[in-house]
Amino acid sequence: MPFPRASQALSRFTVLDLTRIRSGPTAVRQFADWGANVIKIDALSDDAAGEQPGGPRQGSDFQNLHRNKRAMTLNLKAPRGLAVFKRLVEKADVVVENFRPDVKARLGIDYDSLKAINPGIVYGSISGFGQDGPYHKRPGFDQIAQGMGGLMSITGAPGEGPMRVGIPVADLTAGLFCAMGILTALLERDVSGQGQWVQTSLLQAQIFMLDFQASRWLMEGEVPQQAGNNHPTSIPTGVFKTSDGYINIATTGGKIWERCAQAVGAPELITNPDYATGPARSKNRDALNAEIEQRTAQNTTAHWVDTLNAAGVPCGPIYSIDRMFDDAQVKHLGLAQDVPNDQNRKITLVGQPFTLSRTPSRMAARPPEFGEQTEEVLAEFGFSADEIAALQGAKVV
Numbered sequence: 489m490p491f492p493r494a495s496q497a498l499s500r501f502t503v504l505d506l507t508r509i510r511s512g513p514t515a516v517r518q519f520a521d522w523g524a525n526v527i528k529i530d531a532l533s534d535d536a537a538g539e540q541p542g543g544p545r546q547g548s549d550f551q552n553l554h555r556n557k558r559a560m561t562l563n564l565k566a567p568r569g570l571a572v573f574k575r576l577v578e579k580a581d582v583v584v585e586n587f588r589p590d591v592k593a594r595l596g597i598d599y600d601s602l603k604a605i606n607p608g609i610v611y612g613s614i615s616g617f618g619q620d621g622p623y624h625k626r627p628g629f630d631q632i633a634q635g636m637g638g639l640m641s642i643t644g645a646p647g648e649g650p651m652r653v654g655i656p657v658a659d660l661t662a663g664l665f666c667a668m669g670i671l672t673a674l675l676e677r678d679v680s681g682q683g684q685w686v687q688t689s690l691l692q693a694q695i696f697m698l699d700f701q702a703s704r705w706l707m708e709g710e711v712p713q714q715a716g717n718n719h720p721t722s723i724p725t726g727v728f729k730t731s732d733g734y735i736n737i738a739t740t741g742g743k744i745w746e747r748c749a750q751a752v753g754a755p756e757l758i759t760n761p762d763y764a765t766g767p768a769r770s771k772n773r774d775a776l777n778a779e780i781e782q783r784t785a786q787n788t789t790a791h792w793v794d795t796l797n798a799a800g801v802p803c804g805p806i807y808s809i810d811r812m813f814d815d816a817q818v819k820h821l822g823l824a825q826d827v828p829n830d831q832n833r834k835i836t837l838v839g840q841p842f843t844l845s846r847t848p849s850r851m852a853a854r855p856p857e858f859g860e861q862t863e864e865v866l867a868e869f870g871f872s873a874d875e876i877a878a879l880q881g882a883k884v885v
Contacts, residue, residue, distance in 0.1 A: 493525075494523050495523035497849070498519055498524040502580045503519045503584065505584055509659075510660070510663070511690065513663070514662075514664060515584055515614065515663040515667040516528075517553055518663075518667035526556065527560060528560075529560060529564075531561075531564070532561040532569075532884070555837055559861060560861055564597065570596055570597070578606055581608070581610060582609070584613075585613055586613070588615065589618075589624050608681065608683045609683040611683065611685045611686065612669065616629070619689075623691075634657065636694075637658060637691055637694030637695045638698055639653065641713075642698075644714050645717075646715065648714070651714075661696070661697050665692075669687075700721075718773060724745070724769065725740075726777060734789070734805075735792050735803060737802070742766070746758050748780075750799065752784060752796075754780070762776070823839050827851040863876055
């Protein structure tokens with residue numbers, strides 16, 4: 489039976505997945521979820537369980553990263569294994585890897601080596617710090633990139649020291665930027681007929697994600713500082729106590745600030761000279777926040793969500809993750825999706841955050857077991873039954 493595709497959007501592309509941990513699998517997941525023929529290449533080792541870095545194969549993290557793929561085993565360190573991989577590259581469109589920069593050259597699977605086999609190959613690389621330069625051989629890790637990329641210096645409450653954010657944002661964004669780069673290269677290939685090397689790193693991704701905070705320094709010479717739950721430039725914006733929890737309120741510009749003051753029952757704050765202008769509100773943010781919280785603490789989160797939204801003031805509850813998935817709008821968006829499987833176990837994962845009207849994405853297949861489709865994949869690439877048996881006997885696959 490043909491392997492089920494998650495979508496028809498990218499079904500014409502074949503992707504060879506050499507990635508591991510998080511940033512690389514995040515990139516490849518975009519192709520798997522949109523229907524590409526993704527082949528995860530599991531490193532053949534003495535580990536009978538087939539475990540690789542990134543946690544247990546049936547753990548939630550691995551499952552969420554590797555759905556909609558097939559898997560084969562291959563020993564790239566063996567000459568025959570390298571020869572097998574190069575035969576796969578002949579018919580592939582994309583190779584994605586996140587080894588340290590020197591590893592792929594040592595294995596003989598670097599871009600120049602593969603381009604000689606298939607000039608149309610698009611080769612995606614994610615590293616910690618870049619493919620060259622003074623740090624290029626350093627191992628990369630998300631929290632290191634958060635620190636070196638400036639994010640930890642602006643996260644957390646003032647005076648409490650640097651703070652990492654609660655998700656591996658450098659890993660995730662590097663993966664997404666790599667996928668975007670590969671898609672861009674594939675579009676360009678339609679014109680030129682030539683592939684190219686797509687490169688990104690955790691450090692580059694993290695710095696790009698600083699966005700306006702980076703431009704504050706580059707354009708205005710201002711070094712952003714920690715602001716806790718307060719927005720650094722739009723005031724009042726932050727977290728406010730209610731009678732049964734907390735709420736986020738966000739104001740941008742004078743009109744929304746005036747609506748906010750009216751909605752919380754404090755119209756006198758609008759004309760108070762301490763809060764009448766943006767610079768004044770910035771200077772007196774702590775006092776203003778206290779004034780607002782004095783009002784919000786008198787009623788429930790649900791009351792203020794309804795009241796402020798009705799007044800045109802952006803606001804929302806602050807959910808734990810279980811409550812977030814129980815929210816009516818989240819349920820409507822259908823982000824929690826069940827994965828069909830033949831293992832009699834419940835697999836529910838996070839779906840794609842954007843939709844296409846004609847070729848939607850779906851959870852079509854559970855993540856593969858270690859090397860599960862090795863024979864199937866090799867046969868599709870033209871290997872005979874005898875060749876496959878010989879490769880298995882030699883412990884190449």
